[in-house]
Amino acid sequence: DIQMTQSPSSLSASVGDRVTITCQASQDISNYLNWYQQKPGKAPKLLIYDASNLETGVPSRFSGSGSGTDFTFTISSLQPEDIATYYCQQYDNLPPRITFGGGTKVEIK
Amino acid sequence: QVQLVQSGAEVKKPGASVKVSCKASGYTFTSYYMHWVRQAPGQGLEWMGIINPSGGSTSYAQKFQGRVTMTRDTSTSTVYMELSSLRSEDTAVYYCARAGVCSGGSCLDYWGQGTLVTVSS
Numbered sequence A: 001d002i003q004m005t006q007s008p009s010s011l012s013a014s015v016g017d018r019v020t021i022t023c024q025a026s027q028d029i030s031n032y033l034n035w036y037q038q039k040p041g042k043a044p045k046l047l048i049y050d051a052s053n054l055e056t057g058v059p060s061r062f063s064g065s066g067s068g069t070d071f072t073f074t075i076s077s078l079q080p081e082d083i084a085t086y087y088c089q090q091y092d093n094l095p096p097r098i099t100f101g102g103g104t105k106v107e108i109k
Numbered sequence B: 001q002v003q004l005v006q007s008g009a010e011v012k013k014p015g016a017s018v019k020v021s022c023k024a025s026g027y028t029f030t031s032y033y034m035h036w037v038r039q040a041p042g043q044g045l046e047w048m049g050i051i052n053p054s055g056g057s058t059s060y061a062q063k064f065q066g067r068v069t070m071t072r073d074t075s076t077s078t079v080y081m082e083l084s085s086l087r088s089e090d091t092a093v094y095y096c097a098r099a100g101v102c103s104g105g106s107c108l109d110y111w112g113q114g115t116l117v118t119v120s121s
Helices: none
Strands: A004-007 A010-013 A019-025 A033-038 A045-049 A062-067 A070-075 A084-093 A096-100 A104-108 B003-006 B010-012 B018-025 B034-039 B046-051 B058-060 B068-073 B078-083 B092-099 B108-111 B115-119
Touching: A004 A084, A010 A019, A019 A084, A033 A062, A045 A062, A045 B108, A070 A084, A096 B034, A096 B046, B003 B092, B003 B108, B010 B018, B018 B092, B018 B115, B034 B068, B046 B068, B046 B078, B046 B092, B058 B068, B078 B092
Parallel strands: A010 A104, B010 B115
Antiparallel strands: A004 A019, A019 A070, A033 A045, A033 A084, A062 A070, A084 A096, A084 A104, B003 B018, B018 B078, B034 B046, B034 B092, B046 B058, B068 B078, B092 B108, B092 B115
16 A cells, blocks of 8 residues: 655744645655645645646645655745645555545644 | 535444435536545544445445445435444544546545544443
8 A cells, every 4th residue: 555654744834934745655656646725623625636736716825746756735925824734645546545644734833 | 516415413332333425416426436534533534435426336445344335326416425333433524525627536626514423332
């Protein structure tokens, strides 16, 4: 099974700061990597799909990059409403299987 | 607009079964696979399995093989997830999520509101 190592597990940053989260796959997953935002008590929300594509309606301060085994998620200028936990997610298709990273809790300093 | 509406919270005793429903609207039900994901209190997201609403084929995470059954009813655009032999560790919020329009349908683009299942004696 492919393992996803997400780091850090938590971070604290100031409003306006650039925030970066990384996700490493245990083997090549091409660009089958997505990023979600989850606020307390809510369902996750898709932000980035296929490693670097911004989901419709998602603010442009969110971005993703990477391919193969190493991926990065960036918030270019942290806003108070970005306080949430962020998850990476990979997909295998033979057989169909999804694995989530452990999550990164983002807080305001 | 796409909506996934799940059934309400459940409280079950250890050893019992639970069946959670997820009613889809706003799109062609049989055109998109559906995933089930759960989240234990204070924990991360855990994938349980996937169902093809068109033919009904399924694929389950190894951890849940033998305990989970996913079905669908195309007449009501509803998918179901039944988990048996419940134990306290199954206490979690259970989500249905649609497999979206991305590479190989690998992203989950719409989610239900979640169903809390509590297992307690």
